[in-house]
Amino acid sequence: MVDAVIVGSVALDTVKTPFGEVKEVLGGAATYSSYAASFFAKPGIVAVVGEDFPKEHLQLLEARGIDTSGIKKEGKTFRWEGFYEYDMNEAKTVKTELNSFESFSPKIPEEYKKAKYVFLANINPELQLKVLEQIESPEMVMLDSMNLWIYTKKDKLLDVIKKSDVLLLNDGEARQMFNTPNLAIAGAEALKLGVKHFIIKKGEHGALLFSEGSHFNAPGYPLEAIKDPTGCGDSFAGGLIGYMAKTNNSDESNLRKAIVYGSVLASFNAEDFSLNRLKQISNQDIEKRYKEFEKMRQF
């Protein structure tokens, strides 16, 4: 039985930052988020990879207890190429090759259907809908998206939003989606669309949570050794959904804790390329940094 279903890309990334570069390494939103979630729960991925996808990548995920039976194999693997300049809050995309994702029609395994927690990572909202329709009675659905879909498929995106409990965007996407520079106004507008919670990821500045009648402000972690922010937003989401699935309690107070666990996973992820840093950490490391987050905000 899978605790958390995660749909999104499993990809090969080529990334350059001021601190190095890597070619065709393991990446993708579903990869980062399921890996982060695996510290807390049993995630199952829904995705497609190509015949060219290295076997050891799937083995790495399976060794963490991640169910990969929802990963189809056909055509050529999704590829992303991008770089970061000194202000690493913004990824610059050089190239996106959808490849096998272009014609992907997700069909989810039986063992996924009773999962209570769902993360619809950033991908075509039509695919997100198709996956969501196959989950019987989710307790919490969290939805991520990006500027491309806000521009080109806003109607479909609004359909998914209506079926989601938590909307997750970064600050740039939030300003774009709600046509305002003011994140507090964006927060209020998102709740009017019917989601229970709206989370705005702000990179090094942490995250905001807007819920009916309250807001929460999660700090970023002051990281001296940042190497590559690729996958931080997805590690955040994965840590969050994994903790929610583990605790199976969708109260706002528990969601706040989940957001901090998500922030912890994101802060580790930025310390190296691909999943290199996440592969080194233990649950003890996570607990230790969680406590640092607690101390960092006491007054």
Place this chain on the structure above:
Amino acid sequence: MVDAVIVGSVALDTVKTPFGEVKEVLGGAATYSSYAASFFAKPGIVAVVGEDFPKEHLQLLEARGIDTSGIKKEGKTFRWEGFYEYDMNEAKTVKTELNSFESFSPKIPEEYKKAKYVFLANINPELQLKVLEQIESPEMVMLDSMNLWIYTKKDKLLDVIKKSDVLLLNDGEARQMFNTPNLAIAGAEALKLGVKHFIIKKGEHGALLFSEGSHFNAPGYPLEAIKDPTGCGDSFAGGLIGYMAKTNNSDESNLRKAIVYGSVLASFNAEDFSLNRLKQISNQDIEKRYKEFEKMRQF
């Protein structure tokens, strides 16, 4: 007896934001910070204004219990003109007229000399030094500066830093001063200069405090009704120094509380032009918003 000495500009500002504009209204770093400090303690201003400075502005400050005997009168008042676009984190300066500040040589009143708390607001570091030399035995000296002085008078600025306990910069200035995009690295570098604490103001994203062996992350306040951010950094500093002077306890735990009080004052200040909003609030309003800050970060 004055509790907190504040040196900086008392000015006439002309400001345009997407929500309105004002001409030649009361402004200046010492004005905002002393007004914010007056909710907690008795500040005394060191500054110079021109013969053209409206009498009612001084009366407004005096009515709050602010000592204005350190404000000299000669020549023409300092003027600043600027505007903000939709991203209100960055002020664009149209014109700065130093006027009477160009030849100002500060001499502080007797009643200021025993003050324990000093805020050297953003002004020529040579003036900051002259004021500081006249304070007998300060408990805490907090120093603000700006890109202009980092470029043109870095040596003098370093002299003032050596005599200060707390360095205060915004994020852009911090990156510039320490020549790094990474605020955690900037934080470590600042402490090497000998200050006990380094505070980085991040506008809507809150503030960071770096101290030996610890860091604190103060949230911003999600404000729907922001009209004019002019003076927010100074209201922050004033609330902070006022609270420190009131409690007379320079422990880090108390400094964290002071930072949150500073954030509260800054959040009110952004809600209207000039000092209009600060003129309306009471200590009760401040306590109420302080409690909101507490709730906003519980997890």
